[in-house]
Amino acid sequence: MNYENSLDYAKQLDREDSLAYVRDEFHIPKDKNGKDWLYFTGNSLGLQPKQTQQYIQQELDDWAKFGVEGHFEAKNPWMPYHEYLTDKMAKIVGAKPLEVVVMNTLTTNLHLLMVSFYQPTKEKYKIVIESDAFPSDRYAVQSQLNFHGFDVEEGLIEWKPRKGEEILNIEDLEQILLEQGDEIALLLIGGVNYYTGQYLDLKKIAELGHAKSCIVGIDLAHGAGNIQPNLHESGVDFAAWCTYKYLNSGPGSLSGLFVHEKHAHNKELPRFAGWWNHNKETRFNMRQPFDVMPGAEGWQLSNPPILSMAAIRSSLDLFDKVGMDALREKSEKLTGYFEYLINEIDTDRIKVITPSNPKERGCQLSIQVKNADKNLHKKLTKNNIITDWREPDVIRCAPVPMYNTFEDVFQMVAILKTLL
Known part of the structure; x- marks a missing residue:
C-alpha cells in the first residue's frame, strides 16, 4: 500500500476499517483526565471485553443459586464447561x-x-x-x-x-x-x-x-x-x-x-x-x-476453574464473531502503516527488527533504539503510551486489530519522534 504520514490519512483509514466497531467491545484504559491510553501491550495482557463481566457474573449467580448442583443445573453446566x-x-x-x-x-x-x-x-x-x-x-x-x-x-x-x-x-x-x-x-x-x-x-x-x-x-x-x-x-x-x-x-x-x-x-x-x-x-x-x-x-x-473459563468464553465469542481472516487482514495493514511511519522518522537511531514481510510476523513490531535505555520507555509511559521495554534497547509494540486504531499508531510514532 501507498501510505501517507498525516493524521487525516490515519483517520481516513479508521473510517474505512470494517472492524472499527470492535474497539467499542473493549474497556480502553484512560488517564486521570479521561483520555484513552495508547495501549500497545496486548502481547503481554489483552484488554478486557465489556461482556466478560456479564459472562463471569452468570456463573457467580448460578453458584449462589445452585451451589454444587450448578455442575448440572447452571445455565451453562460446569461439568462440560x-x-x-x-x-x-x-x-x-x-x-x-x-x-x-x-x-x-x-x-x-x-x-x-x-x-x-x-x-x-x-x-x-x-x-x-x-x-x-x-x-x-x-x-x-x-x-x-x-x-x-x-x-x-x-x-x-x-x-x-x-x-x-x-x-x-x-x-x-x-x-x-x-x-x-x-x-x-x-x-x-x-x-x-x-x-x-x-x-x-x-x-x-x-x-x-x-x-x-x-x-x-x-x-x-x-x-x-x-x-x-x-x-x-x-x-x-x-x-x-x-x-x-x-x-x-x-x-x-x-x-x-x-x-x-x-x-x-x-x-x-x-x-x-x-x-x-x-x-x-x-x-x-x-x-x-x-x-x-x-x-x-x-x-x-x-x-477446571469455571470463572476463568467464563472469561475465555467471552473472548472466544468475540473472535468467532469477527473471524481470524478479518483480524489478520487488518493486522497486516496496521503493522504496515506502523512500519512505514517508523521508517519515516529521519534518524539512524531506530530500526524495526521484526521481519518486514507481513507473512513472517504478527501484530508486534520490535523497535530497536540505539543508545537508549529504559528512560525512553518511561517517557512514553508519561505520555500515556503503554509499550513493553526489553533489555538492552528494544521497545515491543503490538497494535492489536481487535481494539487498536490507525490513529493510535500515528499518535504513538509522532510522540516517539519528539522524544528521540
Whole structure:
C-alpha cells in the first residue's frame, strides 16, 4: 500500500476499517483526565471485553443459586464447561476439536506434554530451542534435561540468528538437524518469537524435525489469536499457548493445548493422570481403573476453574464473531502503516527488527533504539503510551486489530519522534 504520514490519512483509514466497531467491545484504559491510553501491550495482557463481566457474573449467580448442583443445573453446566470453548479455540489455531483442550497454565501444560513426548535415550536426548526463547521455555527444558539425568550444557542446543542479524534463518535449523539430528529428541520452538515478533514456518520446522525422527512442539504464547498457525496442517506433534495475551481472557488465565490427531488414540503414551482425563462416562464411578480419553482431553488432570473459563468464553465469542481472516487482514495493514511511519522518522537511531514481510510476523513490531535505555520507555509511559521495554534497547509494540486504531499508531510514532 501507498501510505501517507498525516493524521487525516490515519483517520481516513479508521473510517474505512470494517472492524472499527470492535474497539467499542473493549474497556480502553484512560488517564486521570479521561483520555484513552495508547495501549500497545496486548502481547503481554489483552484488554478486557465489556461482556466478560456479564459472562463471569452468570456463573457467580448460578453458584449462589445452585451451589454444587450448578455442575448440572447452571445455565451453562460446569461439568462440560471446557467443551464450550473447544470448537472456537480450535478454529483460532487451525486444529480439529479432537486436538484441542483448555486447561492449566502454559508452562504446566508444556511440562505435561513433555512427560508424554520427550522420551530421551542415551543416544537421542538433546533438545533444540531458539537462542532467545522466552525464559520459561528455557527453564522448562533445562529442568526436563536435569530430571532425565542429562547435562544441560550438552543437551540444550540453541538455534541462533546469524552474526549481525536478529531474526532466525530456517537453513540454520536445517544445518543443526543435519549435523546433530541423530542425537536430538525434541524441538521446542516459539512459533512467534517474543522478542523480535518473528513468525516461524511451523510446517517447515515439523518437516525438518520429523525427517530426523524428532518430536516437534510449539509454544504459541505470542501466536494464538495473533497469527493463523494452522496447527493440524502444520503436522507439529504438540503445542500450548496462554490465553491472557491476544486472547483477552484476563491476568493469569488458563492455557490452550494441542495434540495432533495422529497421537489421539495412543493410550500407550506415558502421561501423568488425574480423574479429569479418565473416561467421562465412568469418571464418577470412583472405583474404575484408569481409562484415558482420546485426543487432547486425555491430558487433563483436574476439574477446571469455571470463572476463568467464563472469561475465555467471552473472548472466544468475540473472535468467532469477527473471524481470524478479518483480524489478520487488518493486522497486516496496521503493522504496515506502523512500519512505514517508523521508517519515516529521519534518524539512524531506530530500526524495526521484526521481519518486514507481513507473512513472517504478527501484530508486534520490535523497535530497536540505539543508545537508549529504559528512560525512553518511561517517557512514553508519561505520555500515556503503554509499550513493553526489553533489555538492552528494544521497545515491543503490538497494535492489536481487535481494539487498536490507525490513529493510535500515528499518535504513538509522532510522540516517539519528539522524544528521540
